[in-house]
Amino acid sequence: MYGATVDKVETSHHDEEKLREFEARIARGEKIEPGDWMPEEYRKQLIRMISQHAHSEVVGMLPEGAWITRAPSLRRKMILLAKVQDEAGHGQYLYHAAETLGATREEMVEALLSGRAKYSSIFNYPTLTWADVGVIGYLVDFAAILNQTMLAKSSYGPYSRAMVRICAEENFHKKQGQDIVIRMAQGTPRQRSMVQDAINRWWWPTLMMFGPHDSDSPNSAVLIRWGVKTKTNDELRQEFVNKIVPELQTLDLTIPDPDLKYGPESGDWQFGEIDWEEFWRVVQGRGPCNKERMEARQKAHEEGQWVREAMAAYGQRQAK
Amino acid sequence: MTDTQWRRYQVFVQEKSGEPHQDVGSVHAPDPELALFNARDVFARRPECVSMWVVPAEAIFSKTAQELAQWDPVKEPQSFGEAHPETYVVTCKQKQGGTQLQAGMVEAANPVEAMRSGIEKFGGKNPGLAWWVFPARLVIQSEPGDVESMFNPALDKPFRLSADFHTVSAMRKIKSGEQKPAQADELSRSDDSCAI
Numbered sequence: 001m002y003g004a005t006v007d008k009v010e011t012s013h014h015d016e017e018k019l020r021e022f023e024a025r026i027a028r029g030e031k032i033e034p035g036d037w038m039p040e041e042y043r044k045q046l047i048r049m050i051s052q053h054a055h056s057e058v059v060g061m062l063p064e065g066a067w068i069t070r071a072p073s074l075r076r077k078m079i080l081l082a083k084v085q086d087e088a089g090h091g092q093y094l095y096h097a098a099e100t101l102g103a104t105r106e107e108m109v110e111a112l113l114s115g116r117a118k119y120s121s122i123f124n125y126p127t128l129t130w131a132d133v134g135v136i137g138y139l140v141d142f143a144a145i146l147n148q149t150m151l152a153k154s155s156y157g158p159y160s161r162a163m164v165r166i167c168a169e170e171n172f173h174k175k176q177g178q179d180i181v182i183r184m185a186q187g188t189p190r191q192r193s194m195v196q197d198a199i200n201r202w203w204w205p206t207l208m209m210f211g212p213h214d215s216d217s218p219n220s221a222v223l224i225r226w227g228v229k230t231k232t233n234d235e236l237r238q239e240f241v242n243k244i245v246p247e248l249q250t251l252d253l254t255i256p257d258p259d260l261k262y263g264p265e266s267g268d269w270q271f272g273e274i275d276w277e278e279f280w281r282v283v284q285g286r287g288p289c290n291k292e293r294m295e296a297r298q299k300a301h302e303e304g305q306w307v308r309e310a311m312a313a314y315g316q317r318q319a320k
Numbered sequence: 321m322t323d324t325q326w327r328r329y330q331v332f333v334q335e336k337s338g339e340p341h342q343d344v345g346s347v348h349a350p351d352p353e354l355a356l357f358n359a360r361d362v363f364a365r366r367p368e369c370v371s372m373w374v375v376p377a378e379a380i381f382s383k384t385a386q387e388l389a390q391w392d393p394v395k396e397p398q399s400f401g402e403a404h405p406e407t408y409v410v411t412c413k414q415k416q417g418g419t420q421l422q423a424g425m426v427e428a429a430n431p432v433e434a435m436r437s438g439i440e441k442f443g444g445k446n447p448g449l450a451w452w453v454f455p456a457r458l459v460i461q462s463e464p465g466d467v468e469s470m471f472n473p474a475l476d477k478p479f480r481l482s483a484d485f486h487t488v489s490a491m492r493k494i495k496s497g498e499q500k501p502a503q504a505d506e507l508s509r510s511d512d513s514c515a516i
Contacts, residue, residue, distance in 0.1 A: 096346045096347075157413075161419055175487050182494070
């Protein structure tokens with residue numbers, strides 16, 4: 001027992017030195033690569049964040065995927081199809097990044113299908129009209145870009161590289177959405193009212209996407225210290241509001257927040273309080289579409305079984 | 321959990337002819353050929369790939385600069401056993417924000433020796449931030465004849481690029497009052513002019 005205690009003390013002293021060196025590397029702007037020493041907490045936080053991010057991309061295919069068959073023209077159908085394919089690809093980039101930390105694909109897929117895993121609350125809202133496809137691209141993907149541009153500077157090499165690829169593709173997502181919104185905002189009175197209605201429904205869920213206030217975000221401090229994130233949830237949320245409000249105003253669209261006003265001193269658009277009860281309700285699985293999304297994922301997994309079996313059989317035959 | 325998942329293949333993409341292949345991530349597949357197809361769908365949806373490699377992930381022997389600083393090659397299990405001289409591919413990450421880039425090839429008896437000679441041959445003034453070596457015989461690559469079917473279809477889908485949408489200039493025109501609602505058509509190519 002005595003020996004074991006001494007060992008432990010020595011190890012922790014050793015780890016403290018390693019931790020100092022690790023934090024110094026991050027302070028110098030170095031990227032951590034698989035194989036490098038990292039604190040267990042860094043690894044755990046990254047796996048948590050990256051796998052949730054991957055699940056969000058995968059579930060994110062569903063709300064918009066519902067409109068592929070109902071797109072208003074062949075060109076719009078092809079654009080939407082390409083966008084949804086990108087989301088599938090982004091999920092793959094991210095699962096890969098989590099695998100470099102020792103998570104297995106199997107565990108992550110199982111966590112999603114069993115409902116244990118969390119994913120972005122935004123995808124638990126329904127897409128009621130074609131205008132929703134425009135507004136998701138314009139607002140939701142724009143919000144995602146701000147978060148992901150920050151994560152592209154993340155201290156973990158594989159995560160940062162996945163994010164660089166994703167950001168380049170997300171720009172297309174945002175612009176195709178903005179393109180739809182501009183057209184509808186300048187269209188017939190009915191198109192205008194459709195796009196306004198979509199903004200009214202998606203505005204608050206989009207602000208919730210950035211996550212809880214900094215004061216209620218227990219992981220933020222350590223993630224910022226270790227360079228995984230460089231901005232807080234509230235900073236990113238404010239950045240989004242400041243950028244999108246003038247654009248929506250240019251399009252003569254209104255924002256469903258009576259408290260929204262420009263603060264000339266701060267230069268910020270100040271917005272009303274977010275309904276955090278709604279946020280936690282959706283995160284905890286009681287949003288409008290949580291059940292539907294999970295069922296759709298499970299169904300897709302089951303119905304893809306024969307494809308996986310066929311591929312496995314082909315692979316076995318090739319190996320002979 | 322028992323590992324029943326398909327083998328993982330590391331994927332390398334060459335964006336333009338003459339440039340080095342670079343690491344982009346990995347895919348799972350039951351065999352190398354399907355790994356290549358899967359990698360095409362995941363990593364080459366846009367016209368930015370002219371050649372692709374997949375390599376079984378477990379065949380890659382890797383060392384970061386931090387690992388190399390305390391590396392004792394003699395203690396590596398791969399140094400023991402029978403020597404099988406063959407050609408190894410060497411890749412290196414040179415920049416903090418960068419990824420593994422194809423450096424060249426070396427002849428070696430095992431991965432440890434390949435790592436040592438790879439660093440010696442390609443390290444030069446820049447010692448590199450992380451090195452990978454893997455046997456060239458395990459690389460499965462797209463053939464020049466595959467380019468037409470695997471990568472060229474992306475050329476016909478310009479709408480996958482954000483430059484195909486002129487939203488910035490449209491917003492500027494609306495703001496300046498130049499563009500009235502009915503003139504929104506020039507925003508992107510007309511919805512009807514779909515080239516397929």
